[in-house]
Amino acid sequence: MNLKTPFPDPVFARRDAFDKLRGRTRYTVDEACQGHLQAYLLRADVASGEILRLDVSAARKMPGVRAVVTASDAPHRFGIGVADQRLFATGRVRYKGEPLAAIAADTLEQAKAAALAVDVVIRPLPAVFDMAGALASGAPLVHPDWATHEVLLETRGAGRGGNLAWESQVRRGDVDAAFSRPDVTIVESAFRVGRQIHMQLEPRAAIASYADGRLHLIASTQAPWTVKNVTARALGLSPARVRVTAPAVGGGFGAKYGCTIEPYAAALALACGKSVALVPSRAEEMLSCPCRENADILIRSAVTRDGRIAGREAVVLMDCGAYGGEQIYLTTMTAHTLGSSYRLEAVRLVSRAVYTNTAPNGAFRACNGVYNIFALESHTDEICQAIGMDPVEFRRRNVLGDGDLGSTGQVFQGDVLGPMLEKMSQMRSKGATLPSDDGRLYGRATTVGTWFVFVGPSAATVNLNPDGSATLVTAGVEIGQGTMMQSLPQIVAAELGLSPCDVVVHQADTDAAGFDVGVGGGRTTVSLGAAAVAACTEIRQKLLALAARLLQAPASELSLSQGRIDRVGHPGTGMTLASLAQEAMQITGPISGSGAFTRPGVAAMDGCAAGHFLEAVDIPVFAVHDCDVAVDPATGQVEVLRYRVVQDVGRALNPSAIHGQIQGGVVQGLGYALHEEVTLAEDGAFRQAGFGSYRIPLAQDVVPVEIELHEGAPSIGPWGAKGAGEVPILNVGAAIACAVSRAIGVRVQELPLTPPHVLALLQGRKPALQLHHPQDWPARPGTNPPHSTAAVSVAG
Amino acid sequence: MIGQLWINGEWCRHDADPAAPLHRVLRENLGLTGSKDVCGEGFCGACLVQLDGAPIAACLVPVALAEGAQIVTIEGLDQDPVAQSLMAAMEAEDAVQCGMCFPGMVMTLTHLLKTCPTTDREKVKRALAGNICRCTGYERIVSAACRAAKDLVAADAQKVVA
Amino acid sequence: MHNAERWADRTTIHLPATAGAAVKLLGELGSEGRLLAGGTWLMRAPMTSGHYIALAGIAELRQIEIGQDRLRIGAGASHAELALALDGLDDLKGLADAAGGAANPAIRRRATVGGNLCTTAFAASDLASALLAAEAEVTLITPAGTLRQELAIYLDWRRTSAAQHHLLQHVEVSRRAGRRLCHARLPLRRAGDYPVAMVSLAAGSDRQGRLADVVVAVGAVESQARRWPALERTLTGQLPCRSAAITCAQANLCQFAGREGPEVPGWYRQQVLPELVARAVAQWAKAGGQE
Known part of the structure; x- marks a missing residue:
């Protein structure tokens, strides 16, 4: 789509704001609190153990109890890359908090009382809580039966074995040769990050009912089709017997991208035939939260004196917790985050998902990218220091441009990051100078980052109604991001010449809408939008053909605009869309269109990627962030003084909505960078249990982000758009870390930069982070970890 | 035992335990789901209701101690002119995302606008120390409160002229 | 249902x-x-x-009486009520800051002075620290009759079995001319969380503007707020300047062992104390026009 074609109605307010402000919006948790049985999950209180006895007979007899389900009710394994998980711990407990039984009773208190009546005996087994321990030789295996797990996604050359859930590799060019060149400086860096909890205000929640042989789940989910398919698989049902609907969702950020709690409600509803609501308490929500994973990153580069990156290699360990889940898939992303942004002459990356006896991790806004960009940008600054080059100049020289190769050999199109860096310099030069004479330490940094739109299949149906309005039917969910309220009705309106107010958006319902991957990865506007455009194209063709007949004019001379169809250049000569739609009733019947979209597939270079689910990215998205910080040397407190973003949006369909996403995403990133910390207790459980101990940014901790949207980069998205909601969090950890590092003159290797962390760096209390992968250089696949002798090459 | 609460100008009867937190009684017994159950510890502000005119974390109030108080929930603020002005400003600033925190935000900020009509960004942010929003990054909420303050002052000035 | x-x-x-x-x-x-x-x-x-x-229905517990030389706070008064009542009283600004800075506005409207002082599990009570520095006394009603105690003694006594059936009635602080109370707290965010450390300081001044009769209390660092006698001695007679405050605090820092917690390691609570002492002293100087 030519950028010169104006996109109509870029200012379009969200239609859900009025009710949300007044507390009228009914979220799943609001439906759940009256009129349903209430469910409670009995969870294991050890991290690793053998279940010797689990007797629920006494619990069944407790007052108010209507159903109790256990492992035998849901014996089927499911997962994302590997089917390694069951609904309930079966024979063995793998993390503290793993569900053992689910109970439905008239009240939550009764269900909890019944849980206490379950007779359970678990013999503790050795547990492993950190990745280094899990990969050490002789470590207790989280899945001793790993070899029997079914592999669900086919890739070439993945490694797995023992506590290594998945390994993917990238290899392009001769890295060994690059590192042995006489004219390069070798810079090696190590980084570590902890987990991040979503803390979305509405907990995950599900209401299940069973009628006419089918399950109906009302779920607070980002991915109704995933809930449908995983629930069916876990319970051994045909997916056709499961319907999922999703009302307004009170925040997700990835916590609701997988299917986690819904099957428990479903199993209970199946068991008793009554509707069952499952809403975890905040403490339960946190202890079982599919967090952004903790990760260890070891990276080194061979850089020439003039600042070219001759070779780069890295090993990234990602903690998947007790089950592989998203992390298996996310090993793929390292190639496109850590391996991106810069021109690399040769590159070798190893990305490993590692099992530990901790709660399973999951998806969180800009999965894998946030910490890999932190590592990459901090490493880049360390390189600049080593070779004595200005960090912005180094980035200008090395960022990917038109025709450059990504790590897997994909060819990037267009000069995007370069001009964005230029825009950032201009933004900076306009800013006022900050006072810096108050005894605090000042620092600033500019960072770059690469993300991509996770496209994937989507379906859309559009009905043109007899009154001239249109209804868009998809499985897309409004989780707060605004897509369903703003960009999608805007796109349909633009395609059909309507006002966006006249486009009704149907709430997600898997019985009404075709398949969709879900809300995540910045894909909704792009994938559902492209499917909607395709559906509208069908409608346009039908309308134009019909109008050509009625108006006695060739279809090519007609145009749709402002709710009318007229001859081009002769407004008012044709008819309204409403009258045309009514005419259609007599001639063709009601007019509708259906559309679909899937990733067109961009080529990687043959043989570069192994074990990847996505070897090249269809729509890269770039971001440049810049910040100024002040550090109090007495307390280690970091104040963010200014924050600036230049974001590649392809085309801004609704600038106000995008600005809102950027402000919110940056602030979530500030939490990750500065405040939000998860630490494990000795039993592997989180020490943070609520909003009191897990500190997310409050109003006084934030600044207004200065924003410039970069338009015009190539995109296959509808009207040239790219996803804009995912990427704002991408560079924040990096920008803050680099700025703080410059302020205090000490290398920053870990996030979050809480006041004690910063003060420890200032006082020299923190020893340099040593990541012990002695056998990791060179980062060759298959030379480790200890169980890799048994690793299999997965079919594909 | 039946409890009785004066909510939004009418008596509401319930049979919850006297120690049950007020927000759960509002939600589970009385169907007033605008007060959200988010943290249960008084940190997030999503459950705020007015108790005798000031916003209180309903999750920390045993329902028995709310008897005899004038309770106004977000549902009851609908006709309040200050709240209306604030909510209009929230829409004008395009502040709302997932929406879960907004009933509580409206509770806090309506009270601020009434008790401190000449507010500024710093005061608004201080007033929001117990209102968590995970989506928006706050700044538009702050802008909306400041906009509403201006609108209300202007409206008052007009009244005086009239 | x-x-x-x-x-x-x-x-x-x-x-x-x-x-x-x-x-x-x-x-x-x-x-x-x-x-x-x-x-x-x-x-x-x-x-x-x-x-x-x-205790919510007991009107007598909610009264705050401000006299020329004495402040009496009913145990049932909320933090917000206390902060409001003290607004504009320069000598007790530290107490107003403690009451008006704790937790968040909605909690301050509900949380009472008495509840804050009675809860043994809560190490980060702003009021305990500020009232210790103010040398407050508490009045208790016990089955055996009314009992008056220094707050410092009460904080230990409340943990004993003798304390089982008591009710904290009110807290009293004497106001002495020329004496000012200041309170410096360190939450990890700007506000909204419980401080990881706090320092309250009360002092008068001599003719040269030096600190006199210094009382310092430290809260949140250990499991219970307590005074810092060694620092009180060292600070007495010092000019209210940042460097003196920091030097004196550094010299006596070893007297605190920070409490480990999920929010911060113990050493951190101890290490930030000199800065908090300096901030409290700076507030004290500012309130006396000695900036």
Whole structure:
């Protein structure tokens, strides 16, 4: 789509704001609190153990109890890359908090009382809580039966074995040769990050009912089709017997991208035939939260004196917790985050998902990218220091441009990051100078980052109604991001010449809408939008053909605009869309269109990627962030003084909505960078249990982000758009870390930069982070970890 | 035992335990789901209701101690002119995302606008120390409160002229 | 929904109208009965079945009396009420800051002075630290009669078995001319969380503007707020300047062992104390026009 074609109605307010402000919006948790049985999950209180006895007979007899389900009710394994998980711990407990039984009773208190009546005996087994321990030789295996797990996604050359859930590799060019060149400086860096909890205000929640042989789940989910398919698989049902609907969702950020709690409600509803609501308490929500994973990153580069990156290699360990889940898939992303942004002459990356006896991790806004960009940008600054080059100049020289190769050999199109860096310099030069004479330490940094739109299949149906309005039917969910309220009705309106107010958006319902991957990865506007455009194209063709007949004019001379169809250049000569739609009733019947979209597939270079689910990215998205910080040397407190973003949006369909996403995403990133910390207790459980101990940014901790949207980069998205909601969090950890590092003159290797962390760096209390992968250089696949002798090459 | 609460100008009867937190009684017994159950510890502000005119974390109030108080929930603020002005400003600033925190935000900020009509960004942010929003990054909420303050002052000035 | 069955064992909440009646009930109920003040602490965990004696209905407990030389705070007064009552009193600004900075606005409207001082599990009470520096005294009603104690003694006494059936009635602070109370707190965010350390300082000044009769209390660093006598001695006679404050605090830092917690390691609480002392001294100087 030519950028010169104006996109109509870029200012379009969200239609859900009025009710949300007044507390009228009914979220799943609001439906759940009256009129349903209430469910409670009995969870294991050890991290690793053998279940010797689990007797629920006494619990069944407790007052108010209507159903109790256990492992035998849901014996089927499911997962994302590997089917390694069951609904309930079966024979063995793998993390503290793993569900053992689910109970439905008239009240939550009764269900909890019944849980206490379950007779359970678990013999503790050795547990492993950190990745280094899990990969050490002789470590207790989280899945001793790993070899029997079914592999669900086919890739070439993945490694797995023992506590290594998945390994993917990238290899392009001769890295060994690059590192042995006489004219390069070798810079090696190590980084570590902890987990991040979503803390979305509405907990995950599900209401299940069973009628006419089918399950109906009302779920607070980002991915109704995933809930449908995983629930069916876990319970051994045909997916056709499961319907999922999703009302307004009170925040997700990835916590609701997988299917986690819904099957428990479903199993209970199946068991008793009554509707069952499952809403975890905040403490339960946190202890079982599919967090952004903790990760260890070891990276080194061979850089020439003039600042070219001759070779780069890295090993990234990602903690998947007790089950592989998203992390298996996310090993793929390292190639496109850590391996991106810069021109690399040769590159070798190893990305490993590692099992530990901790709660399973999951998806969180800009999965894998946030910490890999932190590592990459901090490493880049360390390189600049080593070779004595200005960090912005180094980035200008090395960022990917038109025709450059990504790590897997994909060819990037267009000069995007370069001009964005230029825009950032201009933004900076306009800013006022900050006072810096108050005894605090000042620092600033500019960072770059690469993300991509996770496209994937989507379906859309559009009905043109007899009154001239249109209804868009998809499985897309409004989780707060605004897509369903703003960009999608805007796109349909633009395609059909309507006002966006006249486009009704149907709430997600898997019985009404075709398949969709879900809300995540910045894909909704792009994938559902492209499917909607395709559906509208069908409608346009039908309308134009019909109008050509009625108006006695060739279809090519007609145009749709402002709710009318007229001859081009002769407004008012044709008819309204409403009258045309009514005419259609007599001639063709009601007019509708259906559309679909899937990733067109961009080529990687043959043989570069192994074990990847996505070897090249269809729509890269770039971001440049810049910040100024002040550090109090007495307390280690970091104040963010200014924050600036230049974001590649392809085309801004609704600038106000995008600005809102950027402000919110940056602030979530500030939490990750500065405040939000998860630490494990000795039993592997989180020490943070609520909003009191897990500190997310409050109003006084934030600044207004200065924003410039970069338009015009190539995109296959509808009207040239790219996803804009995912990427704002991408560079924040990096920008803050680099700025703080410059302020205090000490290398920053870990996030979050809480006041004690910063003060420890200032006082020299923190020893340099040593990541012990002695056998990791060179980062060759298959030379480790200890169980890799048994690793299999997965079919594909 | 039946409890009785004066909510939004009418008596509401319930049979919850006297120690049950007020927000759960509002939600589970009385169907007033605008007060959200988010943290249960008084940190997030999503459950705020007015108790005798000031916003209180309903999750920390045993329902028995709310008897005899004038309770106004977000549902009851609908006709309040200050709240209306604030909510209009929230829409004008395009502040709302997932929406879960907004009933509580409206509770806090309506009270601020009434008790401190000449507010500024710093005061608004201080007033929001117990209102968590995970989506928006706050700044538009702050802008909306400041906009509403201006609108209300202007409206008052007009009244005086009239 | 079967609401009648909602709570298996129902709770009883008693609402006595006088402090005397509350103490009588406490005696009658024995180990069954627990006092319920603002509820902001107890309500965080699901309340167990049993008897709660709510103090909310006792008007006498909510009074705040401000006299020329004496401040009396009813134990049932909320943090917000206290902060409001003290607004504009320069000598007690530190107490107003403690009351007006704790937690967040909605909690401050509910959490009471008495509840804050009685809760043994809460190490980060702003009021405990500020009132210690103010050399406050508490008045208790016990089955055996009324008892008056220095706050410092009470903080230990409340943990003993003798304290089982008492009711904190009010807290008294004497106001002495030329003396000012300041309170420096360090939350990890700008506000909204409990401070990881706090320093309260009360002092008068001599003719040269130097600190005199210094009292310093430290809260949140250890499991209970306490005074810092060595620093009090060292600071006395010092000019109220940053470098002196830091030097004196550094010299006496070893007297605190920071409490480990999920929010910060113990060493951090100790290491930030010199800065907090400096901030408290700076506030003190500013309030006296000695900036």
